Amino acid sequence: RAVDLDLPPYLLDLWTNPATPEVSANAIIEPMIDGIALAGEWDGAAIYDATSIDGGDLDINKFYLGYDSNNVHVRVDLANATPAEIDTWDDKNVDLSIYFMQSNAINFNEVETNFRTYYGNEILGFPAKYMVSFDFSELRDDGRAKWNLFEAKGKVGEKEKWNLIATSNLGACAAKDVYEFSIPWSEIGLAPRYTTRIKVLTSFYESTTYGDGQDQEMAPPAPAEIVLPDLEEWITLLDIDDAIGDDDRNGAIQMPLATDFASDGSLWDIQHLKISQSSWNARFEVEVDDITNIWGMSNGFSHQILQIYVDQGNTGSGKTAMLEGANAVVADDWAWEVALSATGEPGAVKAVMAESGETISKGIEVSANSDTDTITLTVNKDVIGQDVATYRYIIVLGSQDGFGDGKWRGIDGSAKTWRLGGGADPASDDGIEYDPNILDMMTPEGVDQNAMLADYSATTHKFAVLTGIEIPELEQQIFGATVVGATASSAIIAFQTTQATSSTVSCGQNTAVGDNTTSHTVTVNGLTTATNYSCIISVPGIDNISIEVQTSAVEDTTLPEILNVIVLVSEDGVASINWYTSEAATEAIVLTKGNEEINIDGSQIATSKNHFLSSNKALSRGQWTVSITAVDASGNSNTSHSEFSVEETTAVTPDESEEKAESTNSGNIFVDTKVQIMFLVVVLLTTLAMLRGRRSDII
Incomplete structure (x- = not known):
């Protein structure tokens, strides 16, 4: 204040522990988004009590936070503000919004995030990236509504800026007795194992201009936190061995002289590669001869640098120059769109986008297991691309040097304390190293790796030109097997296969046959009460797998409501x-x-x-x-x-009858929608769903 400057965001508030829920989340939920709190519907969700703060007319009693495999579900219970009650407030504009933190943030140092609430400009306590607002102007008489999704862009001038980036389909939120939201993980930057923090806010506003309102309640006082579970089901795309002992260029490579490199095996000899994918991520598991962590690096390994160059197959795009320190190029027809680089140091883990040159550190996880001598790199599909099985990969391994170019340890003509030997010194005329620092790489059968790496020249200024591996057609696999439920006499077992096929599931002497599909759910009946079974899942042409099932000790006689x-x-x-x-x-x-x-x-x-x-x-x-x-x-x-x-129907064209997706430029204040009228009937009652007047949207 002495220099008449606003405090930076990281000084506005202290980073605190999250709020403790009254009841912790403990199961996947599947609520019906209708604005009615049905019995048992939100069992399994975290419950946060908000009665300690008086929010006046917009007082929050509690809110519920849960998830399924694709969505975050939020329920907000307002004490005195159902839609019917709000309709009687002719002179008040109501806003109900949910603020989501930048995923995986650990402090306030996050770019393009906002730190204050939109209307009241109160401190949120975390760097907010997304705001989901209930659109009261789209609320139908049956309770269905839409939510608007805003993305934070940081402070522009004196105001924090929010851009409208999406509007949900009708029914993604609803309000009658309570307010219910269903928000896809992908819309708010989430994926398995990601974490975010959340606050629910009620406000009155005069106009939709930034700061032109008054916040009524922010709940909970400390942020709620959700850690999404690891619900990923992995499909193996490639599982191959690499040649053993091919990391020394036919015996030419010499180890550095320092004792830090002592090992029971080779530190840089790739033994095996497994590539898998889930709905969200790609995973690369690279087994080497020996992994140690003598320098205590956070990711669990000290001596390796792993790089993966991804050719997405786009004609006329990509780069051929490899990242700094690799000292090689890729062939023109293997030009890469994305390059991944990983060491044991978290700060050196990154993705580089060829088109923009942008470096990305989020969405990439790296770890090592010294028991299995395996480095695992997991990368979000938003980073690597969605069609992982169709891409081609150049996968290289070298020696990590925290002070080396691009974290690579150089290979000189002769070994030194911290340098490998057996390579070539820099060219005498331009001082550039043309000798690749790559020690091992994945190549198809029949390709001579050593010949490829040796095809360089310091005299003619020629780098080695590399190619890589392709993923063959996906083989049949069983994956994602789970017990959906078990009663006293039956079990429901679900699993997936990579190719459509029939299936059988056998539990003891009882067998059930599944349909010809890739997504299987099979019920096995006739089981014995309170009994453990090893149920066998079989599909033609591959090995069986088993799954454990225990039937209930209590017979269920209750009718489903x-x-x-x-x-x-x-x-x-x-x-x-x-x-x-x-x-x-x-x-x-x-x-x-x-x-x-x-x-x-x-x-x-x-x-x-x-x-x-x-x-x-x-x-x-x-x-x-x-x-x-x-x-x-x-x-x-x-x-x-x-x-x-x-009622009497009117034929319409598909374009007239389909719900339209809404879009807007960030500078627009109003969002135009095409309104459709549907007839609603709820148990003996026929009602015309009336549209309400629409308020302006925030930016």
């Missing part, structure tokens, strides 16, 4: 039916009107509580009955009947 049936009829007469069951159950509906009958079967395996089926064709005008049958894993069955009406 069918809750909150919602029928939506579009303008062209297609009916969509949503419902929730108190436990995982099968899906089957019958639509009847007079002599007309339509049978629709969904999943016949009891794996989900949240259900959706469609008539898939226009229904005739008149009064219809929908009968829903739910069967749980124990065979308990329940049926519910509801009525709805179909």
Whole structure:
């Protein structure tokens, strides 16, 4: 203040521990986003009590924070501000927003993040990257609404800037008794094992201008924190051996003279490579002859530098020059779009993008296991690209030197204390080292690695030209096997295969056959109560795998409840039916009107509580009955009947009937939407879903 300057963000607040939830998250959840708190729907979510702060008319009682394999789910309970109550406040504009921290941040030193709330400009306590705002102007009478997603861009002039980057589909949030949100991980920069911090904020505002409002409550006082679980299922793309003892250029390489390099084997001889992918990441597991960590580096290894050059196959793009210190180039037809570099020092782990030259450190994890002598590099697909199985890779290994060019240890003509020997000294005329510092690399069978690395010349200023490996067609694999549920007499087992195939699952003497597909869910019946089984999963052509199952000691006789049936009829007469069951159950509906009958079967395996089926064709005008049958894993069955009406339909083109994705330039204040009118019927009640006036969007 003495120099009339604002405090920098990292001095605005202290980095604190996260809030402790009243109940910790302990399971995947699948809430029905309808604004109604159904029994058991949020079991498994973390619960944060917010009653210690009085938020006035927008007081937050508590909020719930949970996840499934693709989404973060948030529920906010306001004490006195349901949509019906807010409708009576003619002179007040309400905002409900959720702020998300830059993923994996450990302090305030994060670029293009914001540190204050939008309307009241209060300190958040973390570097916020995303803000998800409930769009009250899109709230329908059935409770469905949209949320708007804003991305922080940091301080511009005197204000922090937020850009509108996405608007959800209708129904991604909802409000009736409570406010519910479902937000894809990818929209807010999350992936398995990532962490973020969260605050929920209620505000009144005069206009959507930055700072033109008053915050009512920020909950919890310390940020909530969520660590996403490791839900990844890995598919092996390549699993191959490398030639042994090929890291010394036919005996020419000499070890550095320092005793730090003493080893029971070769520190730089690649023995094996495994490449895998999940929905989010690519993983490279490189086994070498020996790994030590004599210098105590955080990533678990001291002597290796691993680099992976990714050729995405884009014609006319990419670079051929390798990163600093490698002292080699890649062939023109192997030009790389992304280069990954990893050492035992976290600060030296990075990705380099060829097109922009940008260096990225987020989304890359490196570790080593000295017991298996394996370095594991995991990189997010947002960094490496989505089509990992179709790319080509040049994978090289050398000696790590914290003071060397690009972290590579040089190979001189003769060995020195900290330098390898057996290479060539720099060229006498330009002082450049043309001898590659690469000691081993992955090559296809029949390719002479030593000849490739030796094809350089300090005299003619020629670098060695490298090529790499390609991934062959994916072989059949079983992966992701899990026990979805077990009753006293049955087990539901899910797994995936890389190619479509039939399957069988055997638990003792009981066997079930699965469909010809890549995503398998099989129910095995006739099991004995309170018994452990090693169930065998079999598909043609590959080895079986087993999974352990224990049946319940208590027989389930409780019928599954069918809750909150919602029928939506579009303008062209297609009916969509949503419902929730108190436990995982099968899906089957019958639509009847007079002599007309339509049978629709969904999943016949009891794996989900949240259900959706469609008539898939226009229904005739008149009064219809929908009968829903739910069967749980124990065979308990329940049926519910509801009525709805179909009004006179109007044929529309696909473009007229589809929900449009919204987009905007960062400078726009208003977002234009195409509004569609649908008929809503909820159990004997026919209601026209009315649109509300839309407020301006924030930037």
